[in-house]
Amino acid sequence: MVKQRPLSSKKKRVIVTAALPYANGPIHIGHLLEYIQADIYSRFLKMQGQDALFICASDMHGTPIEVNAKKEGVKPEVLVEKFWKEHQDDFASFQIHFDNYYKTHSPENKELAEFFFDRLRKKKYIYTKKINVIYCPSCARTLPDRYVKGSCPYCSTADQYGDVCESCGTVLKSTDLINPKCTLCGSVPMQKQSEHYFFTLHKFSARLQKWFKNAHLQPEVKNWLQEWLDKGLEDWCISRDEPYFGFEIPGSVKEVGEKKFFYVWLDAPIGYISSTKHYCDQRKLNWKEYWYKGNVQHHIGKDIAYFHFLFWPAMLMAMKIPLPDLTVHGFITVNGQKMSKSRGTFMTAKDFLKLYPPEALRFFYATHLDRKVVDVDLNIDDFIAVNNNVLMGSIGNFCYRVLTFGQKNYGEVKSIAVEKTLKIQIKQLLKSVKEGYENHDFKHAMKALMSIADLGNTYFQKSEVWKDKESAESKKVVGFCVNIARNLAIGLQPVLPSLTEKVRKALADETYTWKDLDFGWKGKLHPVEMMVQKIEKVPESSVFPLHLRVGEIKEVKNHPNADSLYVMNIYLGKELGIRQVVAGIRKLFSHAQLVGKKVVFCVNVKPAVIRGEKSEAMVLVAEDENGASLLDIIKSDVGEEVKVAGMKNNHEQILFDDFKKLTLLVKDGHIEFEGKKLVTDKEAVRVEGRETGAKVL
Ligand SMILES: [Zn+2]
Ligand SMILES: [Zn+2]
Known part of the structure; x- marks a missing residue:
């Protein structure tokens, strides 16, 4: 176990944070790992009697939000507010309890961002410099890295983003x-000079180095940091051009001649503080008591380590705010692979809840989190097994059995067996539980709790109290078991608050802190609710990754910039309307062969701009070495869905790469996917002239 800085035994102010989720999309099961991790830690600190606040906020600024709001035809303020509410609902449904969940687009955050900027500036940590930026004249905007694509200057691979x-x-x-393109409109951007604000990160190298050496950082993280430092730190551009959704930099027009905005990564971490301030202001407390005199515990994913271990600490150093402790976690994979929409493993918080109970995920993540920076695999079979065999079969079953037995037969605990050895064993394990939580090694804590449940189950089983219910000895044994169950529930509370509550209610206890661990509990027993829900395995998802529709080709034009491409207008029925499709079939079919024909289109591949023309669907064509054919639709109407027999179409958007991985083959004049025919409600899709084995692309 990698030990952390030890907790103070005195009551101490602690700020616990999780990264601020970006208010531009739903919370998914990958995000939840971190929020559950931070929530467990915060609940544990509170049980230890620490003055801990779990603080978070939605990260609301930046180009993606500005661009998406424009696309949806709403103001950015409206878009971020919608996600701010949605995120809170999702967190609440997984029992993630923040003391304050605020927003970065807030007066407090504006005030603090300006305060930081002003201070840093006075201390000469900020300067301005002219740099080259990429500007799209047709969009009339500067393009951030992720909005420019082109060929890599080092390996010539085409279609790469401007950051990596x-x-x-x-x-x-x-x-x-090389050959850059604007991803928003497809046109060729130009370079332009623009004056920007920079933070002198290089001045902090030595101090950061000293901090890394002494801080309780994870060894993996120390290695990255050393690499970054060895490469040398470049100063950090902290401003962005208009249009931008963020805070305008005061005085920028006067100073550099045009409006500049704080880069989202400048004001996002300040959001940790402004959310604390918002909480404190409402309660006549002072945020500085927490940030200057307390301890801050950040939880972050490995993808944002650079910001949290370099920029953020450097800013805090400059502001003379003590540095935080940080815990970095890996990513979530599902069944051993990256989450993917087309495989049906990209699950939002809401999708997950349709299938499984939230506590099962909290417990599963807790059994895997050990403060190592490794990815956690949510293997669905393992997940179900952990819930059914461990959480329900061992822990839940023990608590339910002994509490129910005691309540039904005696109604109370009046005497307790003296089991010295067992008591010492359990006390030792409870120490391990505490140590595990303290060091973010929840895996260790869960193991110890499982051992306690095992000891309890064995003891209860061996005693065979049901053979002689009325003996004084049996009553004492059950009394001891009830105390084990109570201690288990207390130890599990940070992870499984609602399971703990069921035990607590059965014993009519008020609240639980760590001090309530005890073997001397006596009192009335009340009926117990079912502890854990069994998960039935959902049959293998029979989802076909593509969303296919019958479309009619209305118009065909030659692509202005490419000899092999057509630009077609297709009608996909009332619901989807007209779409433009760029297709590489100009060498295969003439205009006359296409116009007016009903064919099959895939409509859920992410739209792309191909040589300057937008393409919003893909036409399916069967091809072998002798030629190509379109798929024949005879009886079905335009707009009808085309499916694989017995499967449902996936309607979520997928990437072109996912599309390419699929294999549709011609067999005896039909099209098949994994041996099943492509059909509509009225007919099986047919193809003329292509041999069995021809591929459909
Ligand atoms: Zn553009
Ligand atoms: Zn390259």
């Missing part, structure tokens, strides 16, 4: 890309 080449892994600048 996915093929060779080189960190890029968008100004380095």
Whole structure:
């Protein structure tokens, strides 16, 4: 176990945070790992009597929010407010309890961002400098890295974003890309000079180095940090051009001649403080008591380590605010693979709740979190087994059995067996539980709790109290077992608050803190609710990744910039309307062969701009070495769904790469996916002239 800084035994102010979720999309099961981790830790601290606050907020600024709001035709303020509410509902449904969940688009955050900026500036940690930026004249905007695509200057791979080449892994600048394109409109952007604000990160190298050496950081993290420091720290650009959704930098027009905004990564971490301030202001408390005199515990994913271990501590150093402790976790994989919409493993919080109870996920994550920076695999079979065999079969079953037995037969606990050895064993295990929570090694804590449940189950089983219910000895044994169950529930409270509550209600106890661990509890027993819900395995999802529709080709034009491409207008029925499709079939079919024909389109591949023309669907074509054919639709209407027999179409958007991985084959004039025919409600889809084994692309 990698030990953390030990907790103070005195009551201490602690701020616990999880990263601020971006108010631009739903919470998914990958996010939940971190919020559950931080929630468990915060609940544990509170049980220890610490003055802990679990603080979070929605991160509301930046280009993606501004662009998406425009696309949806709403103001950014409206979009972020919608997600702010939605995120809180999702967290609440997983029993993630924040003391304050605020927003970065708030007066408190504006005030603090300006306060930071002003201070840093006075201390000469901020300067301005002219740099080259990428500007799209047709969108009339500066393009951030993720809004420019082009070929990698190092390995020539096409279609790479301006921040990093996915093929060779080189960190890029968008100004380095060859043949750059604006991802918003497809046109060719230009370079432009623009004056921006910079934070002197390089001045903090030595101090950061000293901090890394002494802080209780995870060893993996120390290695990354050393690498970054060895490479040398570049100063950090903290401003962005208009249009931007964020806080305007005071005085920027006067100083650099145009409006500049704080880069979202400047004001997002300040959101930790402004959310604390918002909480404190309402209660006549002072946030500085927490941030200057208390301890701050950040929980973050490995993807944002750079910001949290370099920029943020450097800013805090400059502000003379004590540095936080940080716990970094890995990512979630599902069944061993990255979450993916097309495989049906990308589950939002809401999707998950339709299938499984929230406490099962809290427990599963807790049994896997050990403060190592490794990915956690949510293997659904394991997940079900852990819930059914461990949580229900061992822990839940023990508590339910002994409480029910005691309540039905005696109605109370009046005497308790003296079991010295067992008591010592359990006390030792409870120490391990505490140590595990303290060090973010929840896996260790869960193991110890499972051992307690095992000891309890064995003891109860061996005693065979049901053979002689009325003996004084039996009553004492049950009294001892009730105390074990009570201690188990107390130890589990940070992870499973609602299971603990069921035990607490059965014993009519008020609240539980760590001090309530005891073997001397006596009193009345009340009926117990079912502890844990069994999970039935959902049959293998029979979802076909594509959303296919019958469409009619209305118009065909030659693509202005490519010899092999057509630009077609297709009608997909009332619901989907007209879409433009760019298809590489100009060498295969003439205009006359296409116009007016009903064919099959895939309508859920992410729209793309191909050589400057938007493409919003893909036409399916069967091809073998002798030629190509369109799929024949005869009886079905335009707009009808085309399905794989016995499967449902996935309507979520998928990536072109996911599309390419699928294999549809011609067999005896039909199309098949994994041996099942492609059909509509009225007919099986047919193809003329192509041999069995021809591929459909
Ligand atoms: Zn553009
Ligand atoms: Zn490359």
